[in-house]
Amino acid sequence: MAEEKENAARRIQKIAEKWFLSEPLLFGVFCTHKITAFRRISLPFRVGKRRIEYNPDELEKLSDALLEEYLKIEMFRILLKHPYQRLPVCPNKIALAFASDITISDNYETFAPMASPQDFDLPKNLCFEEYYAKLLNDENNSISSAFSSIEVDEDGSVHITLEGISPDDFEKMRNAYQTADLWAEDDEIAQAINEEIEKAQLGNGWGSIPGDMVQIIEANMQVKMDYRRMLNIFRANVLSSARRLSRTRPNRRYEFDYMGSQYQFTTRLLIAVDVSGSVGDTALREFFSIINRFFKYGIEALDVIQFDAALSEEKPMSLKKARHQVKITGRGGTNFQVPMDYFEEHSEYAGMIVFTDGYAPAPEQHGYFQRILWVLTSLAEYECAKKWIDTLNGSRATYIPS
Secondary structure, three states, rough: HHHHHHHHHHHHHHHHHHHHOOHHHHHHHHHHOOOEEEOOOOOEEEEEOOOEEHHHHHHOOOOOHHHHHHHHHHHHHHHHHOOOOOOOOOOHHHHHHHHHHHHHHHHOOOOOOOOOHHHOOOOOOOOOHHHHHHHOOOOOHHHHHHHEEEEEEEOOOEOOOOOEEEOOHHHHHHHHHHHHHOHHHHHHHHHHHHEEEEEEEEOOOOOOOOOOHHHHHHHHHHOOOOHHHHHHHHHHHHHHEEEEEEEEEOOOEEEEEEEEEEEEEHHHHHHHHEEEOOOHHHHHHHHHHHHHHHHHHHHEEEEEEEEOOEEEOOOOOOEOOOOOOOOOOOOOOOOOHHHHHHHHOOOOOOEEEEEEOOOOOOOOOOOOOOEEEEOOOOHHHHHHHHHHHHHOEEEEEEEOOO
């Protein structure tokens, strides 16, 4: 067994030595990860958590050419940063892995067996997030049901229980789950990967990577930041700014010998929610679900306004805890000038987050250029609205993944 492990490691090392001379980008990204043997997976390779894991038993079954091809596909997965960025909340790991495979096979011709858009009757030339959403929403495949029937043992073994599924499909789903099992957000390694890509751009170090794959790798260097991380920009905008001395609260250093301090929290962040008729009920539920997550960050209070062609209420709704029910009023047309004017007229706010589908003309600004984040309902709306959002001072845009 030790000899098999050594043989597998030696074969991988030979590929890396070959790439050092002929594939500088693949070699560079290979060196950003630790190579680890792991027999509990049923795959030749998988990546995640800054590791490239391999099963020596599976590698013994492969020719040198196929082994290199499988390893190259994992390098493409890392270069596209599928294991490290753009991951949805509570992801379906089976759908994630299939979406990644489809994205790669759509831009790279491989002789290794791999899922393609045709296998799921999906169109070509979609992005990773779009393939993921379509796989989950397609009632004709069993990916969604598979996710709810998975058990993972302490030793990493995966058990999937499904009725009416063929052995081949069962094996594909098990392998897909294992493929994405290590994936987690990691901005630090994503930056290291971008640095390797920049080296390839400067020195024409793409090697034999085909043009289509080069384009998608370069496009993914500027990943549209996930809305959860963009919301973190505003965490510092809700500050404890009102200090009051108190004899009933001990000083942390000198106890009751000196007066302690109490702080009253002052809201400095405005949330504007588009409640016009073009925004569906599902999107509104998602908006307020995201707003509720602020309270998990330790934020004490938020001011929320609802708008369509006008403000729904004269005063903002002050939230001091997460709400499971919120009364929605409005549902007319959309006018972004309404929240913009309110924001500019109230200088106590250090920033504003606007939840919207983006279907309205850009507002005018009058010199008050505090930070504004526009959160769009989907990638399609983001692509349309970003054109005018980029013209506004202090504004950034992101979207809610499907």
